[in-house]
Amino acid sequence: QKEVEQNSGPLSVPEGAIASLNCTYSDRGSQSFFWYRQYSGKSPELIMSIYSNGDKEDGRFTAQLNKASQYVSLLIRDSQPSDSATYLCAAYYGNNRLAFGKGNQVVVIP
Amino acid sequence: DVKVTQSSRYLVKRTGEKVFLECVQDMDHENMFWYRQDPGLGLRLIYFSYDVKMKEKGDIPEGYSVSREKKERFSLILESASTNQTSMYLCASTYGTANEKLFFGSGTQLSVL
Numbered sequence: 001q002k003e004v005e006q007n008s009g010p011l012s013v014p015e016g017a018i019a020s021l022n023c024t025y026s027d028r029g030s031q032s033f034f035w036y037r038q039y040s041g042k043s044p045e046l047i048m049s050i051y052s053n054g055d056k057e058d059g060r061f062t063a064q065l066n067k068a069s070q071y072v073s074l075l076i077r078d079s080q081p082s083d084s085a086t087y088l089c090a091a092y093y094g095n096n097r098l099a100f101g102k103g104n105q106v107v108v109i110p
Numbered sequence: 111d112v113k114v115t116q117s118s119r120y121l122v123k124r125t126g127e128k129v130f131l132e133c134v135q136d137m138d139h140e141n142m143f144w145y146r147q148d149p150g151l152g153l154r155l156i157y158f159s160y161d162v163k164m165k166e167k168g169d170i171p172e173g174y175s176v177s178r179e180k181k182e183r184f185s186l187i188l189e190s191a192s193t194n195q196t197s198m199y200l201c202a203s204t205y206g207t208a209n210e211k212l213f214f215g216s217g218t219q220l221s222v223l
Contacts, residue, residue, distance in 0.1 A: 032209050043200055043214035044153070088153065092209045096141060096160065097168070100153040 002027045002093045006101035014109050019076040021104050023089035026070070030099075032092040033065055033072045038103065039085045048074060079108045112137050114215040116201050122221045129188040131218050133201030141204050142184035143212070144168075144176065146197040153200070158208075159184055191222045 003026040013019045025033070032051050036044035050056045050063040050072065062075040072091075076083050089101040117132040135142065143158040145168075155168030159178040173195060177185045184203075188195055201215040 036212075043217050044212075045214070046211045049211070092207075096143075096158050096166070096208045097155060098208045098212070102150060102152040 002030070002091065002097070002099040004089050004091050004099045004101040006089050006104050008104050010105040010107060012107045012109055013079050015079060015081060017079050019079050019083065019106050019108070021074045021076075021087050021089070021106070023072050023101050024070055025072065025089075025091040025099070027091065027093045027099070028067075028070060030091040030093045033063070034090040034092070034098070035061075035063060035072075035074045036088040036090060036100075037085045038088060044088055076106070079106075081108045081110050084108045112213050114201055114203055114213050116199075116215040116218050118218050119216065120219050120221075122223065123188075123191050124223055125192060127188075127191045127222075129191045129220065129222075131186040131188075131199055131201075131220070133184045133186070133203075133215055134182050135184075135201075135203040135213070136182065137203065137205070137213065138181065139203040139205050139213075140181075141207060142178065143202040143204075143208065144174075144184070144186045145200045145202065146170070147200055147217075148197050156186065160207075188220075191220075193222050196220060196222045 006023045035048040038044040048063040060077045064073045086103040090098045114135045144156040157176040175187045199218045202212040
């Protein structure tokens, strides 16, 4: 079973601070990685995808990938109350299969 | 705007009932998926379909079947509902594979009593 681990508990950050989320994945063959955001009572929506080592920036979001360490992270700069949500890390391991982590809840405190 | 529509937001069924969950997408997507989401377990793939009448088992297919008679519609069937199938069911679609952006429906919260 391919696994994606998101071990941190709920993350509380003050408005304007940086929120940092991490995940690790078990399948070294995975090539594509995604961050989905899920508001309470809503369905997930894709916010970032990353395919190569290094950083990828999109607005206030930065995804980081380190394939040697099998590690993916998401940074949210200048956190806003609207960023309060659960963030799901996912790894693609072929044949139309995504492995999702259990998610990390982020609470931005005004 | 992209749309994946699930027919029911909340559903309550009895143990042993046959349950149909319907999903329709309006984006002409090739691939459609059924996931269930449970607290502490995350999203798990039940079945997916890559073409009309084509289906493939996901990670937890036991107790479920699917039907895709038309490209835009993908149904999840619980042949004999059990209490351990109480869950949030999410349908998703994508033009390419799951390696592309998944578009999710709003989900069906199923309670089996």
